[in-house]
Amino acid sequence: MSILTLNNGLLLASDGSVNPLYVSADLALWTLIIFGGLLFLLGKFAWKPIIEGLNAREQCISDKIDAADKAEQQARTNLKQYEEKLAGAHDEAAAVMAEAKADANSAKEKIVAEANEEAIRTRQRALGDIETAKSEAVRELAESSVDTAVGLASSIVGRALSKDDHAKLIAESVERFSSPGA
Amino acid sequence: MTMSSLAGIGIGLAVIGAGLGIGKIGSSAVEGMARQPDAASQIQTAMIIAAALIEGATFFAIIMAFIAG
């Protein structure tokens, strides 16, 4: 008979040769002993350390993750602080710079103003000197020309003029000299 | 028609039913997983439970057919 023809023999055989559902008492008993013994031995010697070891490792990993989280948090706060500090330093530097610039500006202005003043003063002094020298020269010229004229006149007139005459003549001469320039 | 050939037909019918049922479960589960990949593991669990229940009923039918046949 082929596999294609199902038959009653499938369940009727008592020795288990062609009955797929046949339960062999020997094999069942043996399985009971083997599996029971395996359960006991493995539970005692293998699964306990394995499960405990895995739990311990898991605990260790989760602890380390927590620690890493904490460290990251710490690093973040530190970074923030440093960034704030850095920003403060930047502002300070800018302020110092601005101050220095302002100082330099004011110093420059002061120097320029002083120099201007000095120049003006020098010019004025020079002008004053020129004026003084001019009037001195005019006076000296007048005096010497009076003297010359007196000398000439004395020699011409032949007589010495009095002191009053000299003064009168000097004043007339100065008048004469200065009037065209006035 | 002998009893054993009837049992054979019975087994065939049981397997057709189970095949359709498990096929439907499989298609729905794959669809569900494609739509919601996050829930894939839960869908798979539910799928296996449902398929196992159908399979159990089928095996029951097949064994009854064996015994009756």
Next chain:
Amino acid sequence: MNKDDEAVDAHAAPAEAAGGGLELPRGGEGHGVAGEHDGHDHGAGGHAAHGESLGMNDQLQANMDHYLDIGHLMAHVQDANFIETPGFLGLEYTDDQGHVHSGFGIPNVFGVEQPVVGTPEAPVLTLRPTKFMAIELVVAVLMFLVFCWLGRKIQSGQKPKGKVWNALEAMIVFIRDEVARPAIGKKDTDRFLPFILTTFFFVLGLNLFGMIPGFGSATGTMAVTGVLALFVFGVVVGSGVKKMGFVQFLKAQVPTMDLPPMLKMVLVPLIFVIEIFGMLVKHFVLAVRLFANMFAGHLVLAIFVAFIGVAGGTAIVYAVAPIAVLGSVAFSALELFVAFLQAYIFAFLASLFIGSAQHAH
């Protein structure tokens, strides 16, 4: 075993270590066509010897009757007193009926010759070691060694190193996080984890051993899966009773309903009976599911290889044999997946049942 038998063996050996020299099991002899053969010399060679008098169709029919015989196929999938080995290894095993098989006999270490329970014609308990018993023992010893080693490694607190360590740990953590915890709850998981892990790896080990040609899957018998399901049932009931007390546990099986007292009087006992029956069926089906998946898968593999025997002695064997070998390789890959899947589903449903016993309905 004659020469022609070995020629067929050579084709079959790579995938399933099947042999033309394997005998028709005792159970097969009582049925129809198989009864016409006289036990020993009805391999492909036997038919080939009649080749001249038979047409190709008759030859195929005769081969089919032999190789696709349910008893013959079952012999490769079921428990036996020997492990099938390829013919070229030269191992021989003589069974109780005096038939010679190509295989490695399991020694009768208990030394019990007569059945302890039952008669020699219908034995119930024989205490004779079989290949599935040997495989279970090997899997148990391997598991014990591997997980003790893993336990020491993990406890040392070192970083996981190496493929074996990482692979095992990945599976353990997967079972814990994806299977046990969602079903049972984080609080209770660690109490049941040893049971679930042992169940998962034991089933996986037996399933994987079944992938080795000649060994067969011990999870493909109701005896093994039935006992495993019985353990699950024991843990479910035991933990539930321990948590709630016996009466409370029975009461918890009935969902709370808002019903008039009269209706409740009738409905509650009815639902109680249904729920208890459902619970038994649930665990029975747990056993059947694993058994049926492994058994059916290996039977299909056996049929794939048997096609070579069917074509044996005719010209089409050269076309059939490569296809059958390729097909059985491809199907073996699927079976490898099923081995993991069924171990996962068994552990998953076991934890689901345990989880549901921890809480009232």
